[in-house]
Amino acid sequence: MSQKLAIAISGAVSLGSYEAGVMYEVLEAIAQYNEKREKDDPNRIEIDVITGASAGGMTAGILAQKLLCDGDSLRKPYENPLYKAWIEDVDIEELLEVPKEIEELLEVPKENYKNSLLSSKVVADIGKKYLLDNPPSPNKLHPSTAQEIFVGIAMSNLNGWDYTVNPRNQEGDGKFIYTRYKDGFVCRLQHNSDDSITLAEMSLEHTKNDAEWTDIDKTNWEMLRECSLSSGVFPLAFEVKEIRRVPGKGEFENRENKDYYYTDGGVFENEPLGIAKKLAEWVDNKAIKENPQNEPNKRFYLYVAPGNKTSTANVDFGKNGIDLWTTLNALLAAVFNQARFQDWIIKDLDDTSPIFQITTKDENLIGELFSAFAGFLDIRFRFYDYNIGRESARKGLEKFSEKTSNPNLAYWTEANVEDKDQKLLWEFIDTEGIKQSIDQHDYREYAKKNSIDQLLDIVDIKKRNKILEALLARFRQLIKFVSEKIDGEEEKKRPFLGLDPRDIFVKIAVDLIVKPVLQRKLFPK
Secondary structure, three states: EEEEEEEOOOHHHHHHHHHHHHHHHHHHHHHHHHHOOOOOOOOOOEEEEEEOOOOOHHHHHHHHHHHHHHHHHHHOOOOOOHHHHHHHOOOOOHHOOOOHHHHHHHOOOOOOOOOOOHHHHHHHHHHHHHOOOOOOOEOOOOOOOOEEEEEEOOOOOEEEEEEEEEOOOOOOOOOEEEEEEEEEEEEEEEEEOOOEEEEEEEEEEEEOOOOOEEEEOOHHHHHHHHHHHHHHOOOOOOOEEEOOOOOOHHHHHOOOOOOEEEEHHHHHHHOOOHHHHHHHHHHHHHHHHOOOOOOOOOEEEEEEEEEEEOOOOOOEEEEEEEEEEHHHHHHHHHHHHHHHOOOHHHHHHOOOEEEEEEEEHHHHOOOOOOOOOHHHHHHHHHHHHHHHHHHHHHHHHHHHHOOOOOOOOHHHHOOOOOOOOOOOOOOOOOOOOOOOEEHHHHHHHHHHHHHHHHHHHHHOHHHHHHHHHHHHHHHHHHHHHHHHHHHHHHHHHHOOOOOOOHHHHHHHHHHHHHHHHHHHHOOOO
């Protein structure tokens, strides 16, 4: 018998920083636990399944490569790839900027934002930086990882593909068609004896008595990166991502060998526990079939998310009367939340495999404000949330370790208190080489007060001015873009005194209405 861990990482937007802090602690706890045991010790804990959606999909992709190829890079709390990607390398200034190379390539003015509200190039560059096409050899495994890892990325396919059903009766046109938009990328990563890594895309095929994950085709790190990044394409904020897919099989039967366009994987599956369970159950059943004399794996599931999964039931609907507005709101909420409902929840309500979660309350996180985009405003906010992630993980691991049947993963209680790698630090050097200090008490109060105005007041005034100019440019372009769509092509060709009348309208609208509102918001005092 061995102990296996399947990890599911939810969507989080800027709170990918929180999840990065959680993952550092979980990985380090398992690493230190395993390093005290021989490689063939059945009590070792091995991560063999990682799934992610949205921001969690991006984290899952980076983790998969680093666990198998560069394990040492994950051992430092404030120097690891997840910390750098989610705390140091993503900020509102870069997200609001259109890089010069894109500006020149498209031959458009800098304020052209017809494809997305934020810069997708920033995210793409982070992906290429931390999920390499050709990771250096020799590959060094992280102490927490299994020799073979299964990765599942939740994806949302905007094109969709059809399933045709042919009824037995041939009246009418004789068939009806369903279209599927919920997509995914499942990959098997095998660390071979020659130190190479083999990647294969997989799909779940159902038989009368069983379900089997089988290889569809060989794949590579670039495809894992592209699918991971596509899962983090927050709707409208980032440009939809075009990916060439191989023909689907099994669960993805009828998906063709062609280009599809993808948006945020969390649209249909923001909590990817279902993918994790399908993979983990198959892995465990496969191990029993191959070695029936061995005891079954002891399986654990870990769910990582910034906030607890809570009820979305509309219990008050109808209590105070029903009209068109309340019905529309209830309908939209029901459609959205039903799309995220997972069938495995009904099937496994009494499942004996333990699912542990590491989450926290929204009031503990700064990045939770502004629809979870607030963390992008300042590196100090992301650093704080990263440390809150580390705190949450330690609390969760302590609770896990309290059960006598579980291994003790509270490594920091045994470590030398002077070891800086075990301590949570509240000061850091930012990307410009400036030392920053975080007052824990003040920042916890900022999070509790839930005031975006108070947070903006902390942000450097020069940075706020840059944000203002970038937002005004976006509003100008968006208003003009909407106007063009409404008027149609002919109206675009009718200048007034040599000027496009839209430019005049847009300038007046932005300067008289939008600018004062943004100024009051960005400069509250």
